Every structure is written in C-alpha cells, then in structure tokens.
Amino acid sequence: MGDTIVVTSGKGGVGKTTTTANxxxxxxxxxxxxxxVDTDIGLRNLDVVMGLENRIVYDIVDVTSGNxxxxxxxxxxxxxDSLYLLPAAQTKDKTAVSPDEMRYLCEDLQEEFDYxxxxxxxxxxxxxxxxxxxxNKAIVVTTPEVSAVRDADRIIGLLESAELRNPKLIIxxxxxxxxxxxxxxxxxxxxxxxxxxxxxxxxxxxxIIVSTNxxxxxxMDVLSPAGEAYRRISKxxxxxxVPLMNLDVSNSIMDKxxxxxxxx
Amino acid sequence: MWEFIFRVLxxxxxxxxxxxxxxxxxxxxxxxxxxxxxxxxxLKEDLIQVISNYMIIExxxxxxxxxxxxxxxxxxxxxxxxxxxxxxxxxxxxSL
Numbered sequence: 001m002g003d004t005i006v007v008t009s010g011k012g013g014v015g016k017t018t019t020t021a022n023x024x025x026x027x028x029x030x031x032x033x034x035x036x037v038d039t040d041i042g043l044r045n046l047d048v049v050m051g052l053e054n055r056i057v058y059d060i061v062d063v064t065s066g067n068x069x070x071x072x073x074x075x076x077x078x079x080x081d082s083l084y085l086l087p088a089a090q091t092k093d094k095t096a097v098s099p100d101e102m103r104y105l106c107e108d109l110q111e112e113f114d115y116x117x118x119x120x121x122x123x124x125x126x127x128x129x130x131x132x133x134x135x136n137k138a139i140v141v142t143t144p145e146v147s148a149v150r151d152a153d154r155i156i157g158l159l160e161s162a163e164l165r166n167p168k169l170i171i172x173x174x175x176x177x178x179x180x181x182x183x184x185x186x187x188x189x190x191x192x193x194x195x196x197x198x199x200x201x202x203x204x205x206x207x208i209i210v211s212t213n214x215x216x217x218x219x220m221d222v223l224s225p226a227g228e229a230y231r232r233i234s235k236x237x238x239x240x241x242v243p244l245m246n247l248d249v250s251n252s253i254m255d256k257x258x259x260x261x262x263x264x
Numbered sequence: 265m266w267e268f269i270f271r272v273l274x275x276x277x278x279x280x281x282x283x284x285x286x287x288x289x290x291x292x293x294x295x296x297x298x299x300x301x302x303x304x305x306x307l308k309e310d311l312i313q314v315i316s317n318y319m320i321i322e323x324x325x326x327x328x329x330x331x332x333x334x335x336x337x338x339x340x341x342x343x344x345x346x347x348x349x350x351x352x353x354x355x356x357x358x359s360l
Contacts, residue, residue: 146288153292182279189285193292 002033004106004116005237006135008159010151012122014143015172018208018218020119021049022227023139025217026234028083032114035074035084037105039131040121041096044088051078051215052085061089064101070108079220084113094126099133106134115237124158132159138167139199144174144185153194168199170233175204176247187244200233202226203247293337297330304328311341320347 007020017040024036038046041061047053058073063086070086077083086109089096109116120131132138138159142152152169159167171190178184191198205226211218218227219234225245232242308328315321327342 144284146284146291149288150291150295153295157296179281182281185281185284185288189281193285193288 002110002114002116003137004110004118004135005137005139006118006120006132006164007139007141008120008128008131008155009122009141009148010124010155011142011148014141014148015170015202016122016141017045017049017119018212019139019141019170019172019202019230020046020117022217022219022230023234023237024083024115024117025050025077025080026219026231027115027117027237028077028080029219030234030238031082032238033082033112034115034117035086035109035113037086037109037116037118038088039097039102039118039127041088041092041094041127042090043121044090046119047075047085047087048215049212050085050217052087053215056087059087059089060105061092061096064097064105070105079216094121094130097130099129102130102133104134124154128155128158129162132162132164135164138164139170140167140194140196141170141172142190142194143172144179144190149185149190149193156194156196167196169194169196170200170202171198172202173204174201174247179247198244199236200229201244201247202229202233203245290337294330297337311343315343317349319345319349321345 007016007023009016017038020036024034028034036046036050037060038044039060040046044059047056052075055075058068060073062068063070063073074084074086077085106116106118116134118131118135121127140152140155140159142148156167159165169191171187174187175184179186187198187201203225205218205224207221207224208218208226211221211224211227217230218224219230221227229245232245235242308326311328312321312323312326322344325342325344327340329340331338331340
C-alpha cells in the first residue's frame, strides 16, 4: 500500500502546486505509480501546471458524490504512463467534499498507486482539513520570508494536533546571493525557528516560470536548478540519502573587494 | 563614512536577515503562546495546586497573563499571598 503525502503551506503562492507537480513527475520518472490530487476546489491549478487542463471530464467532486467512478476521473499524464491527475472541481466550493469522503478516496487510491500526492489549498479552513484527512505524511512548503515562515509554523501546529507527525520542510525560492549578503534568511535560520526536518531547498529559478507557461514540470529540464532540487527531494522521499544542493554563489566583485580590504 | 562603506560592502550589522529572524522569533513566541483561555485556566489551576503546598493564596485575586515587550514575551503571574504555611518545612521533611 502506498504513501499519501499532503503538500501544504498555510500561505498562498509559496509553491505548493509547483512542488506537487514536480515531485509527482520525478517519482513517476523513477518508475513509481503516482497520482496527484488537487484539493483546491474552486481554484484549481494543478491541471494547468501539468499541462492537462484540456483533458478534464470529471473531477474530485464527481467522484465523491458518485457521479462517476474513480477511474473515469483520473487523467493520464502526457509524458508518463504511471502518472495520473485527479483534478479539483472548479465550480463548487470547498464544502463540496468532506474529510471522511477524502479519507475513503485516499484509501482507494493507495491501493492502486505507490504515491498519492495531495495539493492542499492555502488557508486553514475546511479545504485544509479535507486535504490532510487522508494523508499519512506531510510536506510543508515555505519561502524565506517572515510571513511565509510564520504561516508554516501555524500549519505545523495544526498538523501535529491532527496527528500528522513529523512533517518535512521544503524551503522554496531561496536566493543564495541575497542570503550571502545578509538580506535573506538562510536555511539554518528557518530550520532553527520551525524545528522540523528539512527535506529540501529549492533555489529561485526563472525556468519555473517558463515551465509553468508550457505546462511541463521543471524537473524534466536537466538545466533547471529548481528541477535538480526537486529530483533530489524525490529521492529523499523514496528513502535515499542525498546531499543538499550546493547553493554557493560564485565569487562576485564585491567578495573580491571585501577580501582586498581584509573583511572576510 | 565607515557606515557607508560597510553598507556598500554588504557588511552592515543591521542586516535585514537578522531583522527578519528576530521579528519572526518574536511573532512566533506570541503566536505559539496565544494559548486558549482553557489552557490558561489549566495552567492557573496547576499553579494554584503547587503553590498551595507552600502558602495560602487568594485564588480569586490571582492574575495570569502574557506580556510582550520589544525583546521577549513573559508570563506574568500576580498571586496575592494570604499566609505562609507554617507546616511546610515539616511536610517537606516527611516527604523526604
């Protein structure tokens, strides 16, 4: 039976959907059977990030309310035969699904797939509780900003009280140069504050925008630093030990100048 | 002048990173400490129980709250004492 991992964050716009799409694609690339579940009912986006928006017939609410069978609603990925998407409903609201329905749905999916990845909506309302209801593991995504880390802390607390223990942390959109210049919190600062295990760090990468434009996850782009970071995280999910990506910035003129005046 | 040079060289001690971390630390202490009235009451009851081993206090007058200033969040307890228990020495010794 497979793992059900919810990808959550509290704050919106920190990269939950991008993370879900990339990790799912990386796991499918490694040969696992993977299903991505979009639980952001009313604001679905995982379909466009995956480039599957034109193939949707049925959605998650059709499944939970019995309008169709589960298999009819699953959309096969363009690239990988072992990767599927269960899209969110766009015209309903978050109360259209209940936590119990999600639990049953995840149980059914776990029988067919090695990994069930759940893309959680932003916020801490019912959508959040639906998304975590069927999960046995959690990944918390944050960015190196005060607001995002604060919300992540709140989410970690809520996950704990929902008995989803040991959530793993992804720090997204880190800018090594800004960290070096003391203008961005670094990995250590954030891990120190949130006090949960780090499962990966993703550098800011313009290729993410390009890949989202095209509907092709960056993890398939060998030249994308963020793609590389996601590939490493997918290995850690599978239980491998992989070192963190080297995010050192090359020597800038400022570094040389600093060394010249003996400040380093 | 030096300050300007330090800033240009990115060695400003008041870096925004430190600023962010410090603000975050404080806001989280407060977030995490914004415990429910229920929990605050439980804490109060536990405190009363422990303190009552040593002194008799005005339970009704007791105040318990969180105070925040610039640097830290503190738990402030204001507990009026009616009487110190005379037998507390003996009681501790017995329990030893």
